[in-house]
Amino acid sequence: MTMPASSSRPRLLLGCLAALVGLAVVQQQILLRRPPWLQSVAIQPLRSGAAALDVIFSRPMDRSTVAASSLVPDLPHSWFGRQDRLRLLVDSGQPIAGPLRLELLGEDLRQLPLKSQVVWWNPRPHLLAVVPSEDGERLKLRLRDGRWQSLAPVQQRILQIEPLGNGTGVALVSDDSEARQRVLLRQLDQHALSIREQGLTDPALGSLETLESGDSGSLLFAHLSSNQLGELLVQLGGFEPDSDRVWIQSEGKEPRLLDLKPSGPLRLLPDGNGLVLPSFDGLELLPLNPSLDGGSRQSLPGSREVKAFCSGSGRALLVRHWPDYRRSLELVIPARPPQQVWLGEAGVMAAACDNGGDRLWLVLREAGLRTEDVLLQLDSEGQEIRRRSLGPWRLSSGSELDYDPVSDQLLTVVQKPAADHGRIALISGSSLGLEVLEQPAVLARWLPAGGVLTDFSDPSR
Incomplete structure (x- = not known):
């Protein structure tokens, strides 16, 4: 006597479900026994120490257990974070003079060991300079061997x-004798992280984009600003009424127009x-995402201008201009x-x-019979x-005074009164020792190191 087909189907369905459950359990056990591995390592620009x-x-x-990882040279450092996301912070102290070798070790919460993985890291920035020439000015980058590479046409x-x-x-803003201003952006592919020491090379040139090219007399001014996320704010002002434009340029996204009417550089x-x-009436602090930040405009009255941001602490330095022609330097601390x-x-x-906003530097110029520039170092209390x-x-x-926490150096351009061009100057943040390079320059800035490593594989595969 044969069993009806209708009664065998539930049994077959139950058998399939049991098999799937068993397979899921086996896969779960395999995953639980699989050792952890690295997914990514990235340079963190916002930091309170020298590098992160x-x-x-x-x-x-x-x-x-991750804190047992070795760092060569053995600089003072600490590990922060929790779960699967940790941060290595190299403490401020002695300047970092070369690449670092990090051998990552550790165990997960089930005490399964991470397979040792070596990462080479060069946190030092590159030096950017506007260099004068016979036919104009060029933006150049100094390579590790001391040579200079042009980043844009003259x-x-x-x-x-x-x-x-x-x-x-x-990015750069240029103009010519006919008041035609241009905004250019040179993309760079950095190699400051590698699994091999030989992989630490100078940045490779990416595309050169024209973000704005004004016709004769169409632009009164252009101003640029960037943040640690790599976003670029482009601010343009024209001669015609209501011709001002402000937008934020982000990699891989459409430009975001901002409805703002500033009275100065953003x-x-x-x-x-x-x-x-x-x-x-002063300065206003605007959240870029009011719906997410839950904030509104915050105002600071008075004739003030931003001189510098202390990027790891949310602090800033402002210069205030008083009616009696005196000036003051102010340290702004959040919520104070x-x-x-x-x-x-x-x-x-x-x-x-x-x-951290703990050390402050300012250059003062005394007006008088003998003009002299004096560099002061202050603490956070003045x-x-x-x-x-x-x-x-x-x-x-x-x-500007551009501070690099990796080398503990200030970068600027200095000039003698009778000289045709300025020179790049490096100033020790601790001793205020001054080194003037032979390279003529008009402007100079630090290009921070950056990069992400994701070419790690699961060792159990």
Whole structure:
């Protein structure tokens, strides 16, 4: 006697379900016994120390075992984070003079060991400079061996250079004798991370894009600003009414137009959460994503201008202009009123701060019979740590103090009164020792190291 087909189908279905459940259990056990592996290693630009890496594992790790990883040279460092995302922070102290070798070790929460993985890392930035020539000015990058590489065709005059905060490129504003301004963006492919020491090479040139090319007289000014996410704010002002435009350029995304009418140059905040908007009444802090940030405009009245951001702490340095022609330097700390750290009648030519906002530098120019530029180092309370005269050198027009926490150096351009061109100057952040390079320059900035490594494979496959 045969069993009806209708009664055998439920049994067959139950058998298939049991087989699938068994297969899932077996796969789960295999996955649980599989050792962890690296998924990615990325340079983290926002940091409170000298340099930082973000490391992502395939599963949650025991941080105390990952802390056994070796760093060569053995610089003071710490591990932070939890679960599968950890951060290596190299403490500020001695300057980093070369590449670092990191051998990653550790165990996951089931005490399964990570297969040892070596990562080579060069956190040092590259030096960018606008170099004068017979036919105009060129934007150049200094290679590790000291040679210089051109990043863009010669321009009659370069007014501003703005490195992208994640190191993936550099933008510039140029103009010519007919007031035709251009905004160019050179993409760069950095090789500051590698699984082999030989893989640490100079940046490779990517595409050269024209973001804006004004007709004769159509642009009154152009200004650029970038944040640590690599976003670029482009601000253009024209002669015609309502011709001003502001947009944010992000890699792989359409430009985002901003409905703003600033009265001066805009600055993006380093963390990517907002921007500083100059107004006729002072400065305003605007969130870029109000619906996500849950914030609104914050105002700071008075005649102030932003001089520098202390990118690892959310702090900033402002110069305030008083009605009696005095000037003051203010340290702005989130959720606190501005703290005055210097007050005087000298001109504040440039200012900078370290990532934590603990050390401040400013260049003062005393007006009188003998004009002299003086460099001061202050602490966060405004106490003077040391000072030095720049002697026969003065900061060139438009020069900034650009601080690099990796080498603990300030970068600027200095010039003698009778000289035709300025020179690149490196200043020790600790001793204020001055080194003037032979290379003539108009402007100079640091290009931060950047990059992500994802070419790791599951060792059990």
